[in-house]
Amino acid sequence: QQQVKQSPQSLIVQKGGIPIINCAYENTAFDYFPWYQQFPGKGPALLIAIRPDVSEKKEGRFTISFNKSAKQFSLHIMDSQPGDSATYFCAARDGGATNKLIFGTGTLLAVQP
Amino acid sequence: DTAVSQTPKYLVTQMGNDKSIKCEQNLGHDTMYWYKQDSKKFLKIMFSYNNKELIINETVPNRFSPKSPDKAHLNLHINSLELGDSAVYFCASSLQRGGHPFFGPGTRLTVL
Numbered sequence: 001q002q003q004v005k006q007s008p009q010s011l012i013v014q015k016g017g018i019p020i021i022n023c024a025y026e027n028t029a030f031d032y033f034p035w036y037q038q039f040p041g042k043g044p045a046l047l048i049a050i051r052p053d054v055s056e057k058k059e060g061r062f063t064i065s066f067n068k069s070a071k072q073f074s075l076h077i078m079d080s081q082p083g084d085s086a087t088y089f090c091a092a093r094d095g096g097a098t099n100k101l102i103f104g105t106g107t108l109l110a111v112q113p
Numbered sequence: 114d115t116a117v118s119q120t121p122k123y124l125v126t127q128m129g130n131d132k133s134i135k136c137e138q139n140l141g142h143d144t145m146y147w148y149k150q151d152s153k154k155f156l157k158i159m160f161s162y163n164n165k166e167l168i169i170n171e172t173v174p175n176r177f178s179p180k181s182p183d184k185a186h187l188n189l190h191i192n193s194l195e196l197g198d199s200a201v202y203f204c205a206s207s208l209q210r211g212g213h214p215f216f217g218p219g220t221r222l223t224v225l
Binding site: 032034038041042043044045046049087089093098099100101102103105106108 | 117153154155156157158161168169174185203210211213214215216217219
């Protein structure tokens with residue numbers, strides 16, 4: 001059972017473009033929504049995160065948009081660069097007893113020069 | 114360097130063997146995790162320890178046994194390895210339970 005649905009599976013954009021990665025969830029107990037970036041051969045690294053009481057959060061070129069009523073959130077990368085080419089994972093924290101993080105299926109982003 | 118480290122980075126072994134992966138964090142975190150990333154890059158939590166106490170134990174075959182000798186270390190022992198165990202195993206830690214995890218570099222396990 002996939003509790004966090006992520007799309008698209010892969011994405012190719014030109015340098016300077018704005019890739020958008022979308023995630024959706026059903027569990028209203030989720031209380032924290034981080035995004036992770038993973039380069040080949042490395043562990044995932046926290047990129048940016050948002051709580052459900054906020055509709056947008058921006059850090060540098062990365063922006064999360066959050067729609068609590070629709071149970072959807074998305075990552076936008078402004079002025080994308082070839083160095084942003086990586087796999088991106090959305091995640092959601094279960095606010096129950098375990099506080100475990102449930103990951104989306106990942107999006108492989110390629111930014112072409 | 115403050116980090117999560119794990120050894121070995123690569124592990125190639127035959128079916129039926131027993132192997133261990135070691136993890137250490139020097140971040141002073143209270144909570145440690147093991148995640149499994151399969152060939153499709155899907156990341157799934159396996160275990161979590163908070164101050165040496167097991168707090169998350171997902172539906173993982175009992176051939177997998179974690180052990181936390183202290184809160185800076187979390188090792189993973191796997192008995193009777195199977196082909197389906199081939200994956201990248203990530204150790205991670207977080208400041209406290211529910212915090213976002215910092216991941217180690219991963220151990221790529223290949224079972225032949």
